[in-house]
Amino acid sequence: MRHRSLFIVTTAVTVGALTLSACGSRDDSSEGGSGGGGKTTVVIGLDAPLTGDLSALGQGIKNSADLAVKTANKNNEVEGVTFKLEALDDVAQAATGQQNATKLVGDDEVMGVVGPLNSDVGQSMQKVFANDNLVQVSPANTNPELTQGKDWQSGKKVRGFDTYFRTSTTDAIQGPYAAQYMFNDKKLKKVYVIDDKKTYGAGLAATFSTEFKKLGGKVVGTDHINPDDKDFSSVASKVAQTDAEFVYYGGEYPAGAPLASQIKNAGAKIPTVGGDALFSAEYIKLGKKNSEGDFASSVGAPLETLETAKKFIADYSAGGYDGAFEAYGGYAYDSTWAIIQAVKAVVEKNDGKLPGDVKDSRKQITEAMQDVKFEGVTGSVGFDEFGDTLNKQLSLYEVKGGKHVPVKTGVFEG
Amino acid sequence: MNDLPQQLANGLLLGALYGLIAIGYTMVYGIVQLINFAHGEIFMIGGFGALTAFLWLPDGTSLLVALPLMILMAMACSVLVAVGAERFAYRPLRNAPRLAPLITAIGLSIALQQAVWAFYPDATKSRPFPEFEGGRLDFGAFAISRGDLFLLIAAPLCMITLGFFVSKTRTGRAMQATSQDPDTAKLMGINTDRIIVTAFAIGAAFAAIAAVAHGLKYGEVNFKMGFIAGLKAFTAAVLGGIGNIYGAMIGGLVLGLSEAMATAYIENIPGMSQLGGGAWKDVWAFVLLILVLLLRPQGLLGARVSDRA
Numbered sequence: 001m002r003h004r005s006l007f008i009v010t011t012a013v014t015v016g017a018l019t020l021s022a023c024g025s026r027d028d029s030s031e032g033g034s035g036g037g038g039k040t041t042v043v044i045g046l047d048a049p050l051t052g053d054l055s056a057l058g059q060g061i062k063n064s065a066d067l068a069v070k071t072a073n074k075n076n077e078v079e080g081v082t083f084k085l086e087a088l089d090d091v092a093q094a095a096t097g098q099q100n101a102t103k104l105v106g107d108d109e110v111m112g113v114v115g116p117l118n119s120d121v122g123q124s125m126q127k128v129f130a131n132d133n134l135v136q137v138s139p140a141n142t143n144p145e146l147t148q149g150k151d152w153q154s155g156k157k158v159r160g161f162d163t164y165f166r167t168s169t170t171d172a173i174q175g176p177y178a179a180q181y182m183f184n185d186k187k188l189k190k191v192y193v194i195d196d197k198k199t200y201g202a203g204l205a206a207t208f209s210t211e212f213k214k215l216g217g218k219v220v221g222t223d224h225i226n227p228d229d230k231d232f233s234s235v236a237s238k239v240a241q242t243d244a245e246f247v248y249y250g251g252e253y254p255a256g257a258p259l260a261s262q263i264k265n266a267g268a269k270i271p272t273v274g275g276d277a278l279f280s281a282e283y284i285k286l287g288k289k290n291s292e293g294d295f296a297s298s299v300g301a302p303l304e305t306l307e308t309a310k311k312f313i314a315d316y317s318a319g320g321y322d323g324a325f326e327a328y329g330g331y332a333y334d335s336t337w338a339i340i341q342a343v344k345a346v347v348e349k350n351d352g353k354l355p356g357d358v359k360d361s362r363k364q365i366t367e368a369m370q371d372v373k374f375e376g377v378t379g380s381v382g383f384d385e386f387g388d389t390l391n392k393q394l395s396l397y398e399v400k401g402g403k404h405v406p407v408k409t410g411v412f413e414g
Numbered sequence: 415m416n417d418l419p420q421q422l423a424n425g426l427l428l429g430a431l432y433g434l435i436a437i438g439y440t441m442v443y444g445i446v447q448l449i450n451f452a453h454g455e456i457f458m459i460g461g462f463g464a465l466t467a468f469l470w471l472p473d474g475t476s477l478l479v480a481l482p483l484m485i486l487m488a489m490a491c492s493v494l495v496a497v498g499a500e501r502f503a504y505r506p507l508r509n510a511p512r513l514a515p516l517i518t519a520i521g522l523s524i525a526l527q528q529a530v531w532a533f534y535p536d537a538t539k540s541r542p543f544p545e546f547e548g549g550r551l552d553f554g555a556f557a558i559s560r561g562d563l564f565l566l567i568a569a570p571l572c573m574i575t576l577g578f579f580v581s582k583t584r585t586g587r588a589m590q591a592t593s594q595d596p597d598t599a600k601l602m603g604i605n606t607d608r609i610i611v612t613a614f615a616i617g618a619a620f621a622a623i624a625a626v627a628h629g630l631k632y633g634e635v636n637f638k639m640g641f642i643a644g645l646k647a648f649t650a651a652v653l654g655g656i657g658n659i660y661g662a663m664i665g666g667l668v669l670g671l672s673e674a675m676a677t678a679y680i681e682n683i684p685g686m687s688q689l690g691g692g693a694w695k696d697v698w699a700f701v702l703l704i705l706v707l708l709l710r711p712q713g714l715l716g717a718r719v720s721d722r723a
Binding site: 051052053054055056194196197222223224225226228229230231232233234235237238240241254258261262265266267282285286287288 | 424636696
């Protein structure tokens with residue numbers, strides 16, 4: 001009896017797994033070989049959290065990349081090439097991101113990848129792409145390690161992967177920028193630093209603390225939280241016990257919003273300050289009235305103020321997309337556009353078409369990326385020797401009247 | 415240590431929430447010896463039920479007016495799912511080896527989670543839950559938020575009602591009898607199938623109240639919230655002695671308190687600064703569980719089970 005039911009379960013699981021994987025391979029073959037009409041199809045892969053807690057940001061990235069692809073096709077940006085977007089969902093998990101990367105590398109039509117959102121996901125994908133020379137442009141990874149290697153803080157900067165580029169600035173300047181603003185402009189000298197121990201959050205909190213202490217500020221306490229948690233009441237009570245004048249949180253909004261809210265509920269009427277992963281309308285939705293007065297830094301200048309972004313904003317709303325473009329929409333558009341420009345450069349070099357060989361095409365596109373330069377939605381787009389963006393603008397936003405309102409924009413000078 | 419009263423209040427509130435969910439685990443285990451891993455999802459569905467009820471009401475409805483409806487809706491959703499699960503997923507396996515319903519429970523938990531994720535509009539991210547207006551309530555040594563008030567009232571009320579039900583009513587005594595020996599209970603004329611359904615329904619109703627409390631406390635519901643909450647509630651049930659309804663509440667409170675204490679004070683112990691704080695609280699909670707199980711395998715209030723295993 002026992003043996004039989006165990007056998008049935010095993011069979012069911014095996015059959016299920018086989019069916020699922022069969023579905024996957026069917027998908028692949030039906031998508032392949034669709035370059036009809038004398039035009040080459042170039043697929044731009046995309047990886048972002050399209051579902052889950054961070055899906056607001058992920059969908060914004062996907063929609064904006066889609067807009068870039070559509071614009072390129074409409075304008076016939078690259079003669080003889082039709083672009084297609086293939087979006088994969090990484091659920092903000094590094095392991096899933098790595099699987100997606102493997103899948104994209106395996107698809108011969110993919111010539112570049114936009115994404116991902118999370119730094120730890122980016123870290124898991126880098127090597128997979130580097131092995132096949134497939135270029136990756138992230139609109140949102142901000143951890144410095146991704147481009148400059150483990151020892152970037154001690155000044156020993158080493159670029160790990162030639163295939164990795166990003167259009168967002170790094171936490172190496174995002175944390176310090178917020179530190180300078182809070183210390184110099186807001187005259188707040190005491191901070192409680194909390195992070196979620198993830199690649200992004202811990203890195204951000206560290207760069208913030210270093211700069212804040214250098215300026216003469218005092219870190220009155222530190223703590224770490226588990227981002228899957230919802231109960232931060234004990235940590236919040238600890239913060240309320242200190243004389244901290246604000247909280248710096250290194251982490252993302254799904255935990256950041258309830259944390260900031262619970263800190264205020266615990267009696268500490270002090271603002272929470274964080275990085276670009278708190279810069280989302282969802283942060284305000286979850287924190288409700290308690291989010292009022294909180295700060296978030298974000299990469300670049302507010303899109304609304306940029307001349308270059310006017311067309312993007314208009315096109316996006318005309319595109320009828322579900323949801324806003326969110327914090328990284330402009331960067332996702334620029335990342336996608338950078339890939340399109342790199343493809344264009346290679347096509348122009350090779351007498352109007354891509355080199356027939358997949359490996360060769362990918363290699364040339366990656367090399368072309370280094371020299372890509374254009375005026376994008378977020379300002380001038382171009383990359384330095386590490387693959388980092390040349391655009392080092394940053395902004396700080398304060399929640400006022402249920403919206404993130406820009407309070408300062410500038411270039412970090414450390 | 416001057417924030418001790420506050421941390422105790424935090425821990426007790428968190429613990430009461432765990433305890434409310436744990437009752438469902440414990441009752442079902444007590445009667446059919448099934449660890450219902452889908453119970454966390456039944457809790458989660460209660461949260462979405464309450465949110466749905468609130469969204470149905472016209473904008474600007476006071477939460478005090480909406481709350482009874484939200485509780486009813488939460489209970490209706492949770493009980494419906496739990497009873498349905500019992501009828502269609504667990505009852506056909508009643509006489510199967512113990513492993514089969516356990517695997518079914520895990521499968522059901524994933525299925526329920528994915529169903530909410532896929533079919534509830536916008537449930538792919540956390541959904542904001544209505545909150546009480548106004549700040550916190552100050553009791554001098556400690557303060558709680560207005561949302562916690564619901565939990566503070568609901569948890570003891572639920573326990574008293576349940577205690578009364580189990581010891582004083584016919585169905586309650588039939589429940590005790592079934593949990594002691596289902597075969598003999600059947601011979602004595604107790605409809606054991608009905609008793610089992612009742613146990614599932616009561617557990618689900620408590621989980622639904624916990625879900626409303628969770629929403630009011632944290633201001634959001636999430637399709638994934640059942641997993642961690644379920645795991646903690648299961649731990650609470652085991653800690654208190656699985657099968658014992660008072661044990662579930664005690665286990666919940668002990669677990670909540672130990673998490674709060676670990677977050678607040680472990681790092682003050684010399685040499686332990688690396689092992690304290692919010693990120694480590696789960697570790698200490700499970701260390702406690704292991705210690706209790708080593709020293710008292712039947713749990714804090716559990717009786718030694720000798721005749722049935």
